[in-house]
Amino acid sequence: MKIISNLFNGAIIGIANIIPGVSGGTMALILGFYERLIVAINNISVKTILIILKAFSFKKESIEAFKKEFKRIDASFLITIAIGALLAVVSLAKLMPILLQDYHDPTYGFFFGLILVSAISPYKLIKKKSISVFLIAVIAIVLIVTVSNAASGDKLLKKEQTKLELKQNKNTTNVEQTNKIDIKNLLFMFILGAIAISAMILPGISGSFLLLLMGGYIAILNAVSSRNIPVLIVFALGCVVGIALFSRLINFLLKKWHDLTMGFLVGLVIGSLWMIWPFKTTAIVGKSTVFEKTIFLSNKIPINFGMNEIYSIIAILAGIAVVTILLIIESKRELKN
Numbered sequence: 001m002k003i004i005s006n007l008f009n010g011a012i013i014g015i016a017n018i019i020p021g022v023s024g025g026t027m028a029l030i031l032g033f034y035e036r037l038i039v040a041i042n043n044i045s046v047k048t049i050l051i052i053l054k055a056f057s058f059k060k061e062s063i064e065a066f067k068k069e070f071k072r073i074d075a076s077f078l079i080t081i082a083i084g085a086l087l088a089v090v091s092l093a094k095l096m097p098i099l100l101q102d103y104h105d106p107t108y109g110f111f112f113g114l115i116l117v118s119a120i121s122p123y124k125l126i127k128k129k130s131i132s133v134f135l136i137a138v139i140a141i142v143l144i145v146t147v148s149n150a151a152s153g154d155k156l157l158k159k160e161q162t163k164l165e166l167k168q169n170k171n172t173t174n175v176e177q178t179n180k181i182d183i184k185n186l187l188f189m190f191i192l193g194a195i196a197i198s199a200m201i202l203p204g205i206s207g208s209f210l211l212l213l214m215g216g217y218i219a220i221l222n223a224v225s226s227r228n229i230p231v232l233i234v235f236a237l238g239c240v241v242g243i244a245l246f247s248r249l250i251n252f253l254l255k256k257w258h259d260l261t262m263g264f265l266v267g268l269v270i271g272s273l274w275m276i277w278p279f280k281t282t283a284i285v286g287k288s289t290v291f292e293k294t295i296f297l298s299n300k301i302p303i304n305f306g307m308n309e310i311y312s313i314i315a316i317l318a319g320i321a322v323v324t325i326l327l328i329i330e331s332k333r334e335l336k337n
Contacts (some may be wrong), residue, residue: 010084030118040074041247108278109312113319133263140267193238198246
């Protein structure tokens with residue numbers, strides 16, 4: 001039962017991480033295993049790798065050491081979470097770009113509903129709710145809104161128009177356009193992996209959103225769907241390095257300043273609502289060409305309500321319902337315990 005639960009949790013993280021604006025860390029926080037995830041990742045060290053390698057000698061003492069280390073780093077938990085996330089990413093790599101482009105508002109609406117209610121979960125983990133905790137949460141909210149605004153509107157439109165011009169001139173150096181195995185591209189993929197995974201485990205900061213800003217989002221999804229092994233291996237290595245370093249920082253902060261760190265994380269979760277607000281102003285680039293694409297810019301309040309708006313509101317309510325059910329199940333479990 002625990003394995004199925006972990007696979008499901010991993011799948012939720014995987015789905016969240018491929019949606020720009022949604023953070024896998026937020027989902028881990030909502031589902032109640034964020035701190036366990038950070039501690040487990042933090043426990044992995046060079047010693048762990050050496051013990052794993054020695055186990056291939058199949059000596060009795062090496063096997064015993066491997067079993068102890070496997071338990072110490074909570075490996076069964078990490079592996080099932082990783083498998084669930086990987087299965088979700090591979091399954092949805094082709095579907096997600098279609099949903100985000102053709103069904104943008106309902107897709108974002110569902111996750112908006114999820115996150116709207118889910119801030120309750122990390123808030124409950126704050127032991128002493130002081131003024132300083134409140135202030136640091138406000139700082140986190142301002143940070144997320146500022147980052148979101150800096151990457152939307154006219155700046156995003158200009159960036160997309162520049163990409164289009166490069167494509168039309170068949171002169172692009174954009175990583176989205178290349179599957180070539182060259183040192184610069186692979187180095188870029190390594191950096192993308194390290195930065196994106198660091199963001200993915202931080203609630204409120206979307207790794208896929210950063211990939212989108214850095215021009216690597218479609219490239220990674222294409223690499224997954226086309227099984228571009230060299231690119232995926234280098235990206236994965238970047239992820240390993242990024243998560244190893246960043247998890248240690250988060251673990252240190254949780255141990256040293258638990259309530260302040262949790263307050264900051266709550267602020268990031270609340271601030272991400274601005275980033276994933278489903279209703280956006282739109283613009284079309286490459287009109288009447290094979291490169292035609294709808295760009296979603298800054299937030300707006302819908303004035304006219306058509307089917308798109310109705311579906312989006314239904315999706316928001318569905319997201320709220322899912323989290324509410326999970327919270328009720330969790331509260332009943334706590335009462336039993």
